[in-house]
Amino acid sequence: MxxxxxxxxxxxxxxxxxxxxxxxxxxxxxxxxxxxxxxxxxxxxxxxxxxxxxxxxxxxxxxxxxxxxxxxxxxxxxxxxxxxxxxxxxxxxxxxxxxxxxxxxxxxxxxxxxxxxxxxRLGPDPLREDADPERAWERLARSRTSIAALLMDQKVLAGVGNVYRAEVLFRHGIPPHTPGRELGRERWQLVWSDLVELMAGGVRSGRIDTVRPEHEPEVMGRAPRQDRHGGEVYVYRRAGQPCLVCATPVLTADLSGRNLYWCPSCQQ
Structure with a gap:
């Protein structure tokens, strides 16, 4: 989608x-x-x-x-x-x-x-100037539901899908099954700011790129990602492949009918 x-x-x-x-x-x-x-x-x-x-x-x-x-x-x-x-x-x-x-x-x-x-009925959209991230935080702060599920709930946060969900959690070392209420306000503010920046980049380029400069293919000496979704990512659709940061195999599991991807080492 x-x-x-x-x-x-x-x-x-x-x-x-x-x-x-x-x-x-x-x-x-x-x-x-x-x-x-x-x-x-x-x-x-x-x-x-x-x-x-x-x-x-x-x-x-x-x-x-x-x-x-x-x-x-x-x-x-x-x-x-x-x-x-x-x-x-x-x-x-x-x-x-x-x-x-x-x-x-x-x-x-x-x-x-x-x-x-x-x-x-929609949560704040990181790409809209009128977005209020506090509305999302109020939902997160009192929820026992996993942060991975909450980020995909359009009533909590509008516009985030499976790719941005997996990637922003990796970028901040957050275990995907962490309950929303255990995330902490400071971490949430970092996640929100990162989503604003990453998604704005997606609007400009028409693809999702989430890897930091030091993990780009030309820097690491690896082949560019070959995937119909395009973009350079850390964990999305990379199940079983080595993490770009620590080389641990990326894991995947079903969560509410969608594939979840994460690194068990970087996201302890």
Whole structure:
């Protein structure tokens, strides 16, 4: 599933290409047709993201909400666009570019009140200027749930996925099964600040890189990572491989239906 940096990157792209102009909106697949007709030909005012949610705002009570889920994706093309291929849920066309949305778990028109209700259910997003990390700390500080599970709970922290979860815990030497209430405020502040920096880097580059300069491939004399997710990481999807810091084999386990990765030596 795309992590928060991907949605913020999309929000910036769509805002740059489509905001401030009239756009055509339709649903070739038909599942979004009624809502699409309500915003077709309107001026797109802004595009923003909160966690893994993308919001195209046409006015206070006309906001197209998209959640990509596991399989959703946008594809961009210059105009004139070719006829839609496959199950296109939404086609949005501006003056110079258009974009097709396929396979999201959510694509719906929301009112301002509904958007506010959605955002109230989400934790602070490290990529938003209005984020309040204290809200997340209040949840963490009283929870017996593991920090690994809490970081993936979008009600606690919005936008963090499996990669950033595994990597930020490694970078701070935190055992993933540590209860949230045992983390400590100082450690939480370090984790939050690191997520802000790492995820902002992901927005800029379009990939997740978490290794420090001294552990880059060219410095360590190792081959660059070969993985469809891209980016240089410490433990994510490296089960059984030697830790880049101590050479201990990286471990993996299932946690709430997702694979968890950690180094048993660096994260004692």
């Amino acid at each position: 795309p992590e928060g940096h991907t949605l913020h990157r999309l929000a910036r792209l769509h805002h740059r290409r489509y905001a401030g102009t009239e756009v055509r909106v339709r649903s070739p697949q038909g599942r979004f047709a009624a809502d699409a007709s309500l915003v077709d030909g309107s001026v797109l005012e802004r595009v923003e993201a909160h966690g893994k949610h993308l919001l195209h705002s046409f006015g206070p009570d006309r906001v197209v909400h998209v959640h990509l889920g596991l399989y959703g994706k946008f594809t961009e093309a210059p105009v004139p666009m070719e006829e839609p291929r496959g199950k296109v849920r939404m086609r949005l066309v501006g003056s110079t570019y258009g974009t097709d949305l396929r396979g999201p778990i959510a694509c719906q028109l929301l009112t301002g009140a509904e958007v506010a209700a959605l955002r109230s």
